[in-house]
Amino acid sequence: MKKSEIRKIYLEKRKNLSQDEVFLLSERIFENFINFFKPVSNQKVHIFIPIEKFKxxxxxxxxxxxxxxxxxxxxxxxxxxxxxxxEIFSDTQFETNNWGISEPVSNEDSEVLDFDFVITPLLYCDFKGNRVGYGKGFYDQFFENISKNSKKIGVNYFNPDDIIDDVWENDIPLDYLVTGTDVLSFSVKSE
Structure with missing residues (x-):
């Protein structure tokens, strides 16, 4: 299936989730992440701030x-x-940008590239770790520059079902997908 079709289907599926479902599934995804990856003090995590209107x-x-x-x-x-x-802290100031996304007020790039985990937004991920996002390509560019040892982890409400037919040469697959029921691994990395 093509990315444009998948994007449409999964935007609709997500739109149909209730706030309670979003909360419960988010909790399960969080628990699966913590139990599987066991993050510890001083590790570095890059994580997106959710766009609430897109659930x-x-x-x-x-x-x-x-x-x-x-x-x-x-x-x-x-x-x-x-x-x-x-980099954010418990007292970091945030503002809402033109797309309705909450962002830190600061424009200071930490220039950190050796993250332990990069928790990535997506609409869909197939069995090979190929992802469908919103189509802007920001994360593919970002993935290109970070350390090869950084674990690229997608989080999603839905498990893989269809294969993405139109994967591009510049698309960089995820290493893992965490859902409410599973943690799927797409590559073997030396620890």
């Missing part, structure tokens, strides 16, 4: 957990068409 996974649960355990937290911010990583 993205509630990553605030993750962020609160990380900050309470001295795990370094970085969030994306688009500055001049480039995705940068801003």
């Amino acid at each position: 993205e996974i509630n990553t605030q649960i993750f962020i609160d957990y990380f900050l309470s355990r001295n795990i370094k937290v970085f969030v994306p911010k688009i500055v001049d068409t480039k995705l940068i990583s801003v």
Whole structure:
């Protein structure tokens, strides 16, 4: 199936989730992530801030957990068409951008590239780790520049079902997908 078709289907599926379902599935995804990856103090996590109107996974649960355990937290911010990583703390100031996304006020790129985990937004992921996002390509560019040892982890309400037919040469697959029921691994990395 083509990305444009998949995007339409999964935007609709997500739209049909109730707020209770979003909350419960987000909790399960969070628990599966913690139980599988077991993050520890001083690790570095890059994680997105959810777009509530698109019913993205509630990553605030993750962020609160990380900050309470001295795990370094970085969030994306688009500055001049480039995705940068801003380190956040419990007292970081946020503002809402033109797309309705909450971002740190700071435009200071941490320039960190050796993340332990990069928790990535997506609409869909197939059995090979290929993802369908919103089609802007920010994460593919970002993945190109980070350390090869950074674990690229998608989080999604839905398990893989269809194969993405129109994967592009520049698309960089995920290493893992965490859903409410599973943690799927797509590559073998030396630890």
